[in-house]
Amino acid sequence: MAQRKTERLLSLIALLLKRSRPVSKAEIRQGIPDYRMASAATFDRTFERDKRELREMGIVLHVRSVADGREITDPREAARHRAEEIGYTIDRDEYYLPQIDFTPEEWAVLSLAYSGAGRQGKGAETSGLAAKMGCLRPGWGGAGAGEKALAPPLAGLAGSRPDAGGERRLLGILQEAIGRGRRLALDYYAIERNQRSKRTVDPYLLAMSSGMWYLIGYCHLRKAVRTFKVSRIRSARPSGTDNSFAVPGGFDGASYLERKAWEFPVHEPVEAVVSVNPEEAWLVRQHLGGRASWSPDGRRASVPVSNREPFLRWACANCDRAKIESPKELAGEIGALLDKVERRYRHG
Amino acid sequence: MAKAERDIRHLLNLLALLNQRKGDRIDRVADELGVSRKQLMADLDRISLCGAPPYGPNDLFMAVVDEEGRLDISYADQFRAPMHLTPQEAMALRTAVMPLLGRTDQPFSRLAKGLLDKLELALLPQDRQALDRLQRSMLAEAKGSDAAPALEALHAARTRQRSVEMAYYSGSTGQLKRRTVDPYGFVLFGGSWYLVGWCHLARERRIFKVGRIKDISITERNYRVPTDFDISPYARGSLFKPSGREALVRVRFSPKVARWVLESNSQAKRQRDGSALLELRASGFAWLARWVLQFGTEAEILEPPEARAEVLRILTKRKA
Numbered sequence: 001m002a003q004r005k006t007e008r009l010l011s012l013i014a015l016l017l018k019r020s021r022p023v024s025k026a027e028i029r030q031g032i033p034d035y036r037m038a039s040a041a042t043f044d045r046t047f048e049r050d051k052r053e054l055r056e057m058g059i060v061l062h063v064r065s066v067a068d069g070r071e072i073t074d075p076r077e078a079a080r081h082r083a084e085e086i087g088y089t090i091d092r093d094e095y096y097l098p099q100i101d102f103t104p105e106e107w108a109v110l111s112l113a114y115s116g117a118g119r120q121g122k123g124a125e126t127s128g129l130a131a132k133m134g135c136l137r138p139g140w141g142g143a144g145a146g147e148k149a150l151a152p153p154l155a156g157l158a159g160s161r162p163d164a165g166g167e168r169r170l171l172g173i174l175q176e177a178i179g180r181g182r183r184l185a186l187d188y189y190a191i192e193r194n195q196r197s198k199r200t201v202d203p204y205l206l207a208m209s210s211g212m213w214y215l216i217g218y219c220h221l222r223k224a225v226r227t228f229k230v231s232r233i234r235s236a237r238p239s240g241t242d243n244s245f246a247v248p249g250g251f252d253g254a255s256y257l258e259r260k261a262w263e264f265p266v267h268e269p270v271e272a273v274v275s276v277n278p279e280e281a282w283l284v285r286q287h288l289g290g291r292a293s294w295s296p297d298g299r300r301a302s303v304p305v306s307n308r309e310p311f312l313r314w315a316c317a318n319c320d321r322a323k324i325e326s327p328k329e330l331a332g333e334i335g336a337l338l339d340k341v342e343r344r345y346r347h348g
Numbered sequence: 349m350a351k352a353e354r355d356i357r358h359l360l361n362l363l364a365l366l367n368q369r370k371g372d373r374i375d376r377v378a379d380e381l382g383v384s385r386k387q388l389m390a391d392l393d394r395i396s397l398c399g400a401p402p403y404g405p406n407d408l409f410m411a412v413v414d415e416e417g418r419l420d421i422s423y424a425d426q427f428r429a430p431m432h433l434t435p436q437e438a439m440a441l442r443t444a445v446m447p448l449l450g451r452t453d454q455p456f457s458r459l460a461k462g463l464l465d466k467l468e469l470a471l472l473p474q475d476r477q478a479l480d481r482l483q484r485s486m487l488a489e490a491k492g493s494d495a496a497p498a499l500e501a502l503h504a505a506r507t508r509q510r511s512v513e514m515a516y517y518s519g520s521t522g523q524l525k526r527r528t529v530d531p532y533g534f535v536l537f538g539g540s541w542y543l544v545g546w547c548h549l550a551r552e553r554r555i556f557k558v559g560r561i562k563d564i565s566i567t568e569r570n571y572r573v574p575t576d577f578d579i580s581p582y583a584r585g586s587l588f589k590p591s592g593r594e595a596l597v598r599v600r601f602s603p604k605v606a607r608w609v610l611e612s613n614s615q616a617k618r619q620r621d622g623s624a625l626l627e628l629r630a631s632g633f634a635w636l637a638r639w640v641l642q643f644g645t646e647a648e649i650l651e652p653p654e655a656r657a658e659v660l661r662i663l664t665k666r667k668a
Contacts, residue, residue: 056353134365
């Protein structure tokens with residue numbers, strides 16, 4: 001069945017693309033065996049479905065008058081015409097991939113992107129992008145000698161994660177849901193609680209940070225905007241209709257992306273004051289990010305902390321570069337913890 | 349996507365590529381598509397069963413391979429170019445170059461933006477809007493946006509083939525040193541930028557994390573990237589290729605923190621008591637000591653003694 005349908009649709013495209021003038025419905029029926037052998041009612045039904053499928057594939061099919069080539073957009077008008085009078089065209093300008101002049105550097109980026117986007121896929125989808133891009137430039141995507149000579153000094157677009165293929169499938173589902181404004185049913189692994197739970201989420205934004213993908217959206221379980229690590233999403237499926245929610249006007253995706261882990265709203269915010277070893281202040285500045293405020297001499301930083309745990313971890317890892325001055329109890333806690341670590345390494 | 353649709357797309361793409369590759373060897377084309385020769389042969393047979401009505405002698409596609417393995421296709425001129433890109437395909441490519449984009453202006457983000465603008469031309473005007481909506485739903489941030497000025501200088505130096513002089517903070521020794529480096533290539537790994545180049549101080553090829561460059565200037569000294577240099581292996585597997593001088597490092601993580609370590613480190617193994625044991629090879633331990641220190645008492649470096657000494661060095665220095 002599928003094989004016959006493929007041949008039928010391919011014949012239809014081949015015919016319409018070959019002719020520049022409209023091909024009448026009568027000629028189409030006469031020309032394609034499946035249509036010719038069908039009853040009038042079956043032909044009408046099959047032909048309607050085939051046209052719809054071509055359009056869904058992105059092929060623009062015009063309905064035109066055979067006599068003068070005028071486009072007929074009103075279906076009621078089309079229905080009034082006889083099969084000899086009504087015709088179809090595929091305009092070449094709307095079908096062909098235009099020639100795009102990419103620079104060698106852009107080609108190399110595309111080839112990297114493609115190796116991330118396509119290679120892990122299977123069969124037809126894999127070769128789809130390769131073939132399309134290959135038509136724009138010979139040797140693209142393959143291991144051809146020309147490729148290497150042109151390659152700019154750039155590598156490593158894909159993440160280093162081993163399950164990148166599975167994640168890519170998920171990203172497709174999430175992307176589509178965001179584009180259509182569809183609510184999602186997620187099976188999400190919350191690593192802090194070490195348990196999986198079902199979440200209903202209105203997806204707002206996909207964000208990549210430090211090489212990892214995150215979904216930012218409104219969580220109906222927590223009743224707040226939450227960030228979900230895509231690699232911890234076990235499954236996702238659309239659960240609502242298109243446009244089943246609206247992204248609030250005040251939503252600022254960038255601010256979620258720039259946040260340091262210690263800025264997540266977990267408890268009441270406190271200001272942590274840090275004094276910094278001047279030789280390494282430039283490194284500490286990178287770590288603390290844009291929301292830290294610095295003294296004029298560049299030796300003290302004030303950091304808003306509303307999630308203690310990650311800040312504590314940073315302070316431990318950088319204890320020789322940055323000293324916590326206040327709050328005193330936080331400084332005391334870190335000091336005691338590091339003393340304990342030091343005893344362990346010194347004595348055993 | 350339904351099977352018939354996938355099938356049609358595949359044949360349309362293949363017909364266009366065959367038109368472009370007349371006279372090429374079938375093995376090369378199969379390789380380009382990432383399919384086997386056998387699979388491609390089967391597709392050629394299928395194509396030869398198709399054509400345009402009324403299926404006269406000039407209407408039936410003829411895809412053949414000659415005795416020398418060269419491809420030819422006739423009577424399929426209407427498929428001389430493939431179909432325009434679909435929003436899904438454009439989006440897949442865009443998603444793949446996302447890491448390059450970042451949110452700060454740097455040479456590679458400009459490159460990626462220019463590329464994406466051109467890709468839009470391959471879409472139908474009516475599809476551009478759909479893509480635009482999808483695009484606005486995605487953001488990327490590369491780690492250490494402060495690395496942008498250094499990346500800018502390195503890219504300029506590499507383009508002009510001039511050495512750079514930089515103050516670099518080594519992650520393995522924990523020391524800041526001035527080095528003269530010939531930039532060969534760049535790698536984006538785990539959201540951070542790395543430079544591969546010839547280090548005149550170490551007299552060998554080295555990898556530098558761009559975010560650890562404290563200051564940088566382009567010198568007057570010219571160099572040449574070796575003709576056999578290929579950046580692509582750095583993108584496969586681990587960025588750091590072992591030299592054989594590395595020591596075995598073992599780190600134990602308590603059950604309380606084990607799952608975070610297991611999630612992101614394939615070299616970590618879960619132990620029977622719920623803890624995790626990480627084994628890897630490393631030659632400098634400064635970065636490792638800091639990474640382990642963040643876990644406080646929940647993690648401990650078991651060996652080598654040099655790495656334990658590094659932890660103590662940091663802990664002692666904090667009191668200075």
